Amino acid sequence: MARLKQKVKKWMTRSLELPADVVMDLPRITMIGHLHIYIENHKGVKKFTNEELRLNLQQGEVLITGKDFVLKTILPEEILVEGRIIDVRYINIS
Template structure:
């Protein structure tokens, strides 16, 4: 078993032991879409492109593309961000 396999097993066991979601323990991005007006993302790696119709966010190994109208980055910390507006689509690439 490679190092990656051992690490994934350790993360899963840790999540189970502490009764935590695996994404929290692993630090992978977590997206929450509330209707069509709000997107929250935890554990992002930064904004790559920003406009009122499209915002690209680094999720580490992929990019989250948010499209819509009147998009606005309302809040951003090192761990979380909040996008509001009329969200038409969310794509992972």
């Protein structure tokens, strides 16, 4: 059933040209150079240190690594991280 739902959603984004992050509950990540990264639609912090930030997503996780991380803002839906970002990686995405 869940798979069917996913399929319908995927089809909708393609044929109706709806933004994928709204329909499929995906994160929207905005970066400003290597200084700022802005993640919307996250599902909680899993790990936070100076060098890495691990966020839960609807599906899987996102791992951001770098240096001197500071969580400038943290809201239920969005996070703004400041620091030197080296790498953004998705983990466990089916």
